[in-house]
Amino acid sequence: MADAASIAVPRSRLWTLAKKELFSLVVSPISWIILALFYMLRGAETVQLLLNPAVAQNGDVDGFVMGYLIGAFQSTLYMAVLVPPILTMRAFAEEKRTGSLELLMTAPVRDYEVVLGKWLGAWVFYAILWTPTVLILAGLQLWLGLDIAYGQVFTSCLGMMSLGSLLLAAGLFTSSLTDNQLLASLTSILFGLGLIMVPPQLAATAHVDVDSPFYLVLLDQANVARQLQLFFFRGHVDTGHLAFYVSTTVLFLFLTVRVVESRKWR
Amino acid sequence: MWTEQAECPAGHEAWQPAMIEVQQLTKDYGFFRAVDNISFAVQPGEAVGFLGPNGAGKTTTIRVLTGYHPATSGVVRVHGHDVLADSLLVRAALGYLPENVPIYPDLRVEEYLRFRAALKGVPRREIRSRVAETMDLAGVVEVRRKLVGQLSRGYRQRVGLADALISRPPLLVLDEPTSGLDPNQRRRVREFVRDLKGRHTILFSSHILSDVEEICDRIVLIHHGKLRAEGRLEDLARDLGVAELRMRVAVPESDVGELLAGLPILGQPATSVAGANLVQIRCAIAPDDAQNEDDLLGECYRRVRTRGLELRELSLHKPSLEELFWQLTADTERVAESGEGLPGDAA
Numbered sequence: 001m002a003d004a005a006s007i008a009v010p011r012s013r014l015w016t017l018a019k020k021e022l023f024s025l026v027v028s029p030i031s032w033i034i035l036a037l038f039y040m041l042r043g044a045e046t047v048q049l050l051l052n053p054a055v056a057q058n059g060d061v062d063g064f065v066m067g068y069l070i071g072a073f074q075s076t077l078y079m080a081v082l083v084p085p086i087l088t089m090r091a092f093a094e095e096k097r098t099g100s101l102e103l104l105m106t107a108p109v110r111d112y113e114v115v116l117g118k119w120l121g122a123w124v125f126y127a128i129l130w131t132p133t134v135l136i137l138a139g140l141q142l143w144l145g146l147d148i149a150y151g152q153v154f155t156s157c158l159g160m161m162s163l164g165s166l167l168l169a170a171g172l173f174t175s176s177l178t179d180n181q182l183l184a185s186l187t188s189i190l191f192g193l194g195l196i197m198v199p200p201q202l203a204a205t206a207h208v209d210v211d212s213p214f215y216l217v218l219l220d221q222a223n224v225a226r227q228l229q230l231f232f233f234r235g236h237v238d239t240g241h242l243a244f245y246v247s248t249t250v251l252f253l254f255l256t257v258r259v260v261e262s263r264k265w266r
Numbered sequence: 267m268w269t270e271q272a273e274c275p276a277g278h279e280a281w282q283p284a285m286i287e288v289q290q291l292t293k294d295y296g297f298f299r300a301v302d303n304i305s306f307a308v309q310p311g312e313a314v315g316f317l318g319p320n321g322a323g324k325t326t327t328i329r330v331l332t333g334y335h336p337a338t339s340g341v342v343r344v345h346g347h348d349v350l351a352d353s354l355l356v357r358a359a360l361g362y363l364p365e366n367v368p369i370y371p372d373l374r375v376e377e378y379l380r381f382r383a384a385l386k387g388v389p390r391r392e393i394r395s396r397v398a399e400t401m402d403l404a405g406v407v408e409v410r411r412k413l414v415g416q417l418s419r420g421y422r423q424r425v426g427l428a429d430a431l432i433s434r435p436p437l438l439v440l441d442e443p444t445s446g447l448d449p450n451q452r453r454r455v456r457e458f459v460r461d462l463k464g465r466h467t468i469l470f471s472s473h474i475l476s477d478v479e480e481i482c483d484r485i486v487l488i489h490h491g492k493l494r495a496e497g498r499l500e501d502l503a504r505d506l507g508v509a510e511l512r513m514r515v516a517v518p519e520s521d522v523g524e525l526l527a528g529l530p531i532l533g534q535p536a537t538s539v540a541g542a543n544l545v546q547i548r549c550a551i552a553p554d555d556a557q558n559e560d561d562l563l564g565e566c567y568r569r570v571r572t573r574g575l576e577l578r579e580l581s582l583h584k585p586s587l588e589e590l591f592w593q594l595t596a597d598t599e600r601v602a603e604s605g606e607g608l609p610g611d612a613a
């Protein structure tokens with residue numbers, strides 16, 4: 001029999017949990033369907049850009065790169081909003097429904113490790129989802145000898161992953177609130193759609209400055225579409241925007257931890 | 267504090283704190299009181315049966331023990347640590363098999379156990395060998411490449427047990443490990459758990475009484491969230507009351523009184539005709555007399571033989587755990603109704 005001295009608080013299990021989450025996503029059919037849809041859309045966009053007269057006839061290959069990155073705004077932004085909720089909808093809802101959350105939380109793990117682990121696993125999967133986008137550019141550079149501004153590619157990826165971090169955290173949060181995956185994903189999809197649609201509407205109708213009411217300033221700061229289109233996709237990084245993504249991600253992760261903990265107050 | 271507890275075995279050399287110590291535990295869910303002021307202790311190395319009908323509060327108590335839900339009031343210590351203050355230490359010290367064994371259906375058995383081993387802090391270098399060893403122990407080697415979702419209930423239960431054992435915790439908490447299994451699966455799980463006795467302290471929750479009888483030395487019985495009985499099985503059975511002497515013998519009914527004269531029987535023997543010439547005799551035996559089973563049965567046999575009677579049955583039925591369970595947990599109205607007639611009161 002083990003004696004008292006041999007029982008110790010284990011090291012952080014963050015990476016173990018993240019790996020498990022990543023693995024679950026990789027073996028889930030839904031992830032592969034998303035992956036396929038994602039690249040059908042991405043592929044259609046790329047082909048359309050390549051057939052664009054400016055590129056196809058005039059050889060404006062630099063215009064292609066610009067279009068490829070900024071053009072991502074159109075349909076890909078919708079994908080960027082729809083995909084994270086689907087990746088995270090199972091995270092807690094499924095575990096609650098089957099009861100495996102009890103088994104998970106009675107292992108020697110901290111609540112925040114579970115939340116962070118799940119988020120990290122989903123984040124890595126989401127990053128893998130975006131990788132071929134960059135590989136296409138690298139391929140075109142190799143075959144067509146394009147001169148690609150990798151700085152701009154990097155900031156574009158940074159922007160998409162920042163938005164992804166926020167939406168994955170929001171998705172985890174809604175998943176932790178319910179044991180119904182559909183409800184979890186719908187709620188966070190609505191949140192994401194609101195995020196890309198409401199602030200631009202506001203920008204078109206109202207002028208926001210420092211004297212505006214707080215909620216208007218907040219909505220103005222949350223104009224992720226503009227942040228991506230005018231800054232990240234063009235190679236500009238504003239630390240204010242990064243701070244927005246980091247703080248909102250942390251906020252949602254914190255809320256998720258509180259929800260997971262809440263079983264202890266009931 | 268446990269250091270002042272009366273349960274401390276006097277003169278015990280290397281005295282250890284109780285493995286589980288529950289003091290005045292109460293747990294409310296909203297307005298519903300699931301567990302009402304229960305106290306019990308489990309010493310290291312013991313196998314204790316945690317009994318009660320469905321909805322008695324067993325799972326709630328276990329959830330408090332594992333730190334999944336906090337107590338409304340009371341103190342719970344596992345392995346000397348408070349379940350709330352040192353939750354991680356408590357969780358590291360116990361292997362838990364929840365009811366219905368909720369395990370990830372999309373992992374293979376081996377992958378699942380590796381994940382759990384890593385989660386429970388088995389050193390990385392040892393994970394491979396530990397998983398192999400535990401799969402062997404739990405008898406799941408043949409399904410190691412199967413998805414957990416495709417396993418039969420019996421195998422799932424054993425994977426759950428393997429998971430509970432993977433970190434070799436001093437305490438195993440098993441919530442209804444044999445429920446929903448077919449008789450063969452039940453037997454395997456029961457034998458497996460019985461083999462773990464001695465190496466681990468076991469808290470075995472169940473309402474399948476024969477399993478508890480086979481595995482556990484002691485029971486804790488709760489009903490409607492209240493503690494109804496706690497103690498060694500033999501003691502409880504003895505306290506429970508009278509045993510029953512049964513005889514089927516070819517004797518005229520009028521001679522039964524004479525045949526049984528002088529035996530330590532309580533009240534009047536009940537007789538009934540059980541076929542040609544045969545009479546079925548049942549009589550109550552006081553618990554203390556029932557202890558000398560061999561003497562009593564021997565004496566009956568001698569009496570039958572000296573009279574040259576034909577004997578078909580001679581047995582002594584001691585109260586079973588099932589009767590104990592029934593008496594302690596049957597609804598209050600029933601107990602009130604027949605309470606005076608309870609053999610327990612006569613003893």
